[in-house]
Amino acid sequence: MTSRGARLSMNVFAAVLAVLALSPFLWLLVMSFKTNAEIFRFPPRLFFPVTFDNYAALWETDFRTSFANSLVVSVSSTVVSLAIGVPAAYALSRWTGSGGAAITLWILASRMAPPIAFTIPYFLAYRYLELLDTLTGLVVIYLTFNLSLVIWMMRPFYDQLPRSLEEAAWIDGATRWQGFTRIILPLSGPGLAATAILCFLFAWNDFFFALILTRTEAMTAPVAVVNFMNYEGWEWGRIAAGGTMIMLPVLVFSFVVRRYLVSGLTGGAIKG
Amino acid sequence: MAKLNRRTLLGGSLAATLAAPAVNAQGGKPYNGVTINASCFQTTYYEYLKNYFPQFQEKTGIKVNFTMQAFPVYNQRTDLELSTKGSAMDVCNVTFIYSGRWIGAGWMTPLDPFFKDAKYTPADWDPDDFVSGAQSAMKNAKGETFAFTHEAGAMLNIASRYDLIEKAGLKMPETFDDLVKVCDAIDGKDGVKAFVADKLHHWNWIPYLMGNGGSVFKAPPENLTPTFASPEGVAAAEWYANLLMKYGPDGQLSYSDDQAMRAQMSGRANMRTQAITWGVPLVKDATSKVAATTRFALMPAGPKGNFPGSNSHGLGIPAGSKKKEAAWEFIKWAFSKETMNMIVEKHGYPSVCRTSVIKSPKFKEVMTLNGQDVAALYLEVLQLGGKTGYMKYRTVPVFPQVGDKINRAIDKIATKQQAAPEAMKQAQTEAVQDLQKAGFKVDP
Numbered sequence: 001m002t003s004r005g006a007r008l009s010m011n012v013f014a015a016v017l018a019v020l021a022l023s024p025f026l027w028l029l030v031m032s033f034k035t036n037a038e039i040f041r042f043p044p045r046l047f048f049p050v051t052f053d054n055y056a057a058l059w060e061t062d063f064r065t066s067f068a069n070s071l072v073v074s075v076s077s078t079v080v081s082l083a084i085g086v087p088a089a090y091a092l093s094r095w096t097g098s099g100g101a102a103i104t105l106w107i108l109a110s111r112m113a114p115p116i117a118f119t120i121p122y123f124l125a126y127r128y129l130e131l132l133d134t135l136t137g138l139v140v141i142y143l144t145f146n147l148s149l150v151i152w153m154m155r156p157f158y159d160q161l162p163r164s165l166e167e168a169a170w171i172d173g174a175t176r177w178q179g180f181t182r183i184i185l186p187l188s189g190p191g192l193a194a195t196a197i198l199c200f201l202f203a204w205n206d207f208f209f210a211l212i213l214t215r216t217e218a219m220t221a222p223v224a225v226v227n228f229m230n231y232e233g234w235e236w237g238r239i240a241a242g243g244t245m246i247m248l249p250v251l252v253f254s255f256v257v258r259r260y261l262v263s264g265l266t267g268g269a270i271k272g
Numbered sequence: 273m274a275k276l277n278r279r280t281l282l283g284g285s286l287a288a289t290l291a292a293p294a295v296n297a298q299g300g301k302p303y304n305g306v307t308i309n310a311s312c313f314q315t316t317y318y319e320y321l322k323n324y325f326p327q328f329q330e331k332t333g334i335k336v337n338f339t340m341q342a343f344p345v346y347n348q349r350t351d352l353e354l355s356t357k358g359s360a361m362d363v364c365n366v367t368f369i370y371s372g373r374w375i376g377a378g379w380m381t382p383l384d385p386f387f388k389d390a391k392y393t394p395a396d397w398d399p400d401d402f403v404s405g406a407q408s409a410m411k412n413a414k415g416e417t418f419a420f421t422h423e424a425g426a427m428l429n430i431a432s433r434y435d436l437i438e439k440a441g442l443k444m445p446e447t448f449d450d451l452v453k454v455c456d457a458i459d460g461k462d463g464v465k466a467f468v469a470d471k472l473h474h475w476n477w478i479p480y481l482m483g484n485g486g487s488v489f490k491a492p493p494e495n496l497t498p499t500f501a502s503p504e505g506v507a508a509a510e511w512y513a514n515l516l517m518k519y520g521p522d523g524q525l526s527y528s529d530d531q532a533m534r535a536q537m538s539g540r541a542n543m544r545t546q547a548i549t550w551g552v553p554l555v556k557d558a559t560s561k562v563a564a565t566t567r568f569a570l571m572p573a574g575p576k577g578n579f580p581g582s583n584s585h586g587l588g589i590p591a592g593s594k595k596k597e598a599a600w601e602f603i604k605w606a607f608s609k610e611t612m613n614m615i616v617e618k619h620g621y622p623s624v625c626r627t628s629v630i631k632s633p634k635f636k637e638v639m640t641l642n643g644q645d646v647a648a649l650y651l652e653v654l655q656l657g658g659k660t661g662y663m664k665y666r667t668v669p670v671f672p673q674v675g676d677k678i679n680r681a682i683d684k685i686a687t688k689q690q691a692a693p694e695a696m697k698q699a700q701t702e703a704v705q706d707l708q709k710a711g712f713k714v715d716p
Contacts, residue, residue, distance in 0.1 A: 037559040040534040123352060132360070211348060215360075216339050229342040230314040231423075232549055234530040 025247065032240035039236050054241035062216075063242055066224035071249065073135055073220060074203040077142035081199050082192065084143075085150025090180055092151065093158035104155065107148045115208050126213055133215040141213065142203040149202070150195050157191040158184065193260035197253060204250060221246050304333030306598045310363035311339050312587070313346035317422050320619040321606060328605050334598050343367075354379040357592040362599040364590055366419040368583040371409045372493065373669035380418040381589040386600040387417070393604060398628075401609070403651070405658030406584035406625040409667045413493065419586030420607050421625040425547030426653035427479060427571050427580035428646075432536040432543075432554055434567035436461050444569035448483060448511070451543075451572045455519040458542060466519040468541035470532040473682040474675030476545065477512050478665070479581055483574020484508040488665040488674065490715065496668055496707055497715040500678065501693075501700035510692035513685040525683055537562060545571050547583065548650055552622045555641045568646050570653070582657035583666065584625060627651070673706040 019026075031039055033050045041048075058064065092100050110118075122141065123132075131137035165187075166179035174182065185192075210220040225242035228235040254261065312318055318340055325336050341349065347367050353360055354374055366374060374380050386392045387399045402420055410419040429444060429451075431437060437444065440457040451467075459466035469476045478488060486504035490497040499505070516524065521541050524532065533550045535541040539561045544550070554566040571580035587606065589599045605611060612629045615621045620638045629635055630651050639647035657663045665671065681699035684690040690698070707714050 035559075036534075037538070040538045042538065042540055119352070120356070124356060127356070127358060127360075211345060212352060215349070223345060226342045226345050227314065227340075229344070229530075231343050232316055233533065233553065234528065236530075 028240050028243050028247075032237065032244045034237060034240075036235075036237055039240075051237075054237035055245075057235075057238055058241050058245065061238075062219070063221065063224045063238075063245075066219045067221045067245060069135060069138075069218055070204060070221040070246075073138045073142065073218075074200050076135075077139045077146060077203045078196055078199040080139065080143050081146035081150050082196060085147045085195075086154055086185070086188075086192070087180070088147075089151045089154035090158050090184060093155050094163070104151065107151050109148075110144050111148050119208075119212055122209070123212060132213055133217045133219075135218050137213055138203075138210065138218055138220070141209050142199075142206065146199040146202060149198060153195045153198070154188065154191055157188045161187055190260040193257040197257055197261065200253060201250060204246075301333035303598045303601065306333065306595060307335040307337055308362040308595050308598050308602060309337045309339075309360060310587075310599075310602060311341070311346065311350065311361050312365035313343040313367070313585075314340040315423055315585075316619070317615065317621055317623070320615050320621060321611070324611070324614075328602065332598075332601050332605070334601055336602060354590055354592075358590075359592040359594050361590050362593040362595045363587055363602055366410060366586050366588045368409055368585055369666060369672055369675075371419070372667040372671065375410070375412050375418045376669050379591050381591055381593065381596055382416040382418060383420070383588065383600070383603075384416050386597075386604075392597070392600060397604060397608060401626045401628050402607075403625050403627055403630070403654045403658065405582050405654040405656065405663070407586075408658050408661065408663070409584055410586045410588070419588030420603060421584040421586035422607060423549075423586075423623045424582065424584040424625045424650075424654055425549050425623065426582050426650045427545055427547055428551060428649055428653065429543060429545050429569045429571050430536070430548075430551035430554065431567050431569070432541070432562040433458075433462070433464050433539065433565050435565045436464060436542060444567060445543075445572045446570075447572050448480065448574045452515070455515070455543070459519050464539060465521045465535075465541045466543060467515060468520050468524055468527070468532050468535050468544050469516060469546070470527045470529045471525055471679065471683075472529070472675075473512075474671075474678040475581055475583075475666075477509070477678065477682055479545065479571055479579045480512050480574065481505055481508040482579035482662060483572075483576055484511070485574075485576040488671075488678075489668065492664045493668050495715065496670065496712050498674060498700045498703040498707070500703075501696035506692045506696050509682060509685055509696055513682055513692070516682075517686050525686055545580075547581065548646065549623055552639075552641070552646075556620075564642065566642060568641065568644055568649055570649060578656070579662050580653045580656065581666075582654050582663055586625075622650075625654075670707055670710050670712065673710075674703045677703045677706070 032054050033052070034048060035051050035053070038045070038048050092104055126132045126137055131140070161184060166176075166183050169179040169183045170176070205222065206220070207222045207226075210223045214220065214223065221242065225239055225246065228238045228242065318338065322338055325338065329335050340346070346365065347370060350361070350364055350367075351370065351374075354364070355377070357379070366380065387397065393399075399417070399420070403424065406421040406424040407417065410421060411417050431444060434444070436458045437454055440454070440461075442454050442457055445451040445454045455466035458464070481488070481500060481504070484504045484507060486500060486502050486508055488498065488500050489495065490499050521535055524535070527535070529546075529550060532541070532544060532546070533553060536544055537554055537557060537560045548568075551566070551568060554560050555563050557563075571578060587603045589596050589603070593599055607626070609626060609628060612624050612626050613632065613634070616624060616629060616632070616638060617634050622639055624630060624635065630647055636645060636647045639645070639650065677699040681690075681695040684695045685692045689695075704714050
């Protein structure tokens with residue numbers, strides 16, 4: 001087989017794999033434009049009358065508030081996690097003392113047990129602090145989980161950046177902070193993008209903590225979608241439309257930062 | 273004698289309004305400014321009822337902050353809230369499958385001091401009017417009541433294409449043998465599978481287990497030794513798994529309640545033994561293709577009798593509530609004869625639990641479906657559950673865990689991963705472990 005033929009076969013194979021991997025999403029997307037009767041038509045039709053009623057219905061329900069809550073909570077927790085975690089990762093990377101490795105390990109503590117292990121303590125503490133059903137409460141929860149991710153993802157980036165870069169800046173009169181913000185931070189763009197998207201995804205997709213720690217005011221979109229499963233019948237079209245809406249920001253965000261994503265995820269893998 | 277003028281007339285009318293029955297026996301608005309938090313899973317009764325909350329507030333001064341969530345979301349949140357004795361809720365739904373756990377653990381408030389005291393409740397509120405079968409899940413072993421019911425499920429045999437059964441020269445099956453006979457005759461006719469069920473075998477299968485002479489536990493709630501792997505249980509499991517696989521549509525082992533209903537509604541599947549809640553939409557939903565051909569009958573009986581499933585959900589007051597009197601005012605109003613009759617009359621609600629409402633001409637009119645008096649069938653099933661107490665198995669605290677084991681066993685038998693005796697034995701062993709972990713004694 002010629003190399004061109006081989007490449008063509010590989011491309012076809014990749015396209016088939018991509019369609020297979022995306023088929024649940026495509027099914028959901030198509031379902032969101034169908035009426036309930038059309039959703040349950042058997043066998044399903046390839047061409048069907050398209051309806052936007054499910055999306056319009058989302059707008060009329062509390063889902064829009066929950067969607068906004070999800071955006072606020074995810075963006076806030078991502079920004080705060082990066083704001084705290086990135087300098088922390090840099091500091092740990094440059095720490096020459098003996099405790100650095102131990103501290104880095106302990107930072108992972110919040111990830112050492114399944115989330116359900118933290119449920120009762122968080123619930124009781126939040127009730128005492130009156131943080132139940134608040135956006136602040138959710139941001140704090142996601143922050144605690146995302147901080148370890150930020151530190152563990154960003155530290156290898158800083159490890160691989162030669163210290164001589166910031167030392168040169170110090171010789172030129174820069175402070176340590178200026179060396180970090182003007183020299184080191186701009187070089188860690190891909191890592192920041194990859195870390196940001198993972199933090200955003202964790203907060204955006206979280207169902208468990210949003211289920212336990214919210215009621216109505218701070219309910220996020222993943223929980224709101226489940227609320228279309230009524231006792232006397234599920235609203236399949238709205239569930240599909242809500243699911244599609246939930247996937248949309250992640251797709252847009254990933255598309256925007258895709259250039260950095262691969263290098264960001266692998267950047268710290270090989271030191272040298 | 274006081275002079276009759278506009279002011280005294282207005283004052284008199286206002287006093288009469290405030291002293292309205294079933295609102296506050298003391299008259300006045302002692303709860304003015306009080307807000308109570310109430311919660312339930314999403315169900316149509318409260319979708320309808322919340323339209324009348326302003327009237328309740330006008331009468332009592334109590335503002336109701338009522339939230340509804342999806343069934344699994346509600347149960348998860350409420351279980352956590354109750355288990356930590358929180359005061360966030362003043363009124364909550366007592367979900368049938370959790371009633372044993374929530375009541376047994378002391379997480380709910382006994383309502384007897386409220387409904388037995390004329391200070392709080394007038395005699396004509398009539399607590400005995402609630403169907404005994406529905407109420408039995410809301411009581412503890414001492415007979416104290418912890419909730420009043422607003423929603424009951426009564427298992428019936430629901431055929432979406434009765435015309436196919438008639439065409440085969442048969443009628444609605446009355447026994448398990450009849451059921452198989454009818455399934456054999458109609459399966460695949462007009463592209464319709466004969467039978468359908470959802471994946472909750474721990475609800476759907478039990479009537480077949482009991483009809484065959486088996487039981488889930490030895491003598492619930494006193495003796496919770498699992499007994500469903502008995503020879504009768506194994507035979508019932510094998511029979512039921514065969515019924516599903518031979519006559520059911522592909523993929524039904526993963527069907528939710530709603531998917532099974534949609535299979536019937538779209539004319540893909542015919543009979544289903546399930547609560548009436550899932551049968552009424554076949555006739556009343558605008559998108560149903562089987563509205564004219566749907567028929568209802570009692571659940572078929574087994575060699576040992578007829579044990580249709582029945583369940584109920586009710587409103588109670590969490591033990592941690594700090595506004596119990598106001599909470600009772602709400603329950604009293606929400607489930608008064610007047611309110612329930614109004615919901616039936618104005619909205620056609622089909623699952624009420626008050627006998628007087630079920631027997632009312634309006635309810636009969638609402639529940640006369642395709643010429644059939646379904647209200648009578650509904651009441652018969654609810655009363656059956658209350659008479660012999662065979663539904664007690666379902667309200668014991670550990671039933672959710674045991675039910676999971678039953679679900680898995682039936683799935684394994686249906687998909688031929690395991691033979692019935694082994695699958696049931698394994699499920700029973702695991703159920704015993706669950707019970708022992710939860711601190712229950714089981715017979716050796």
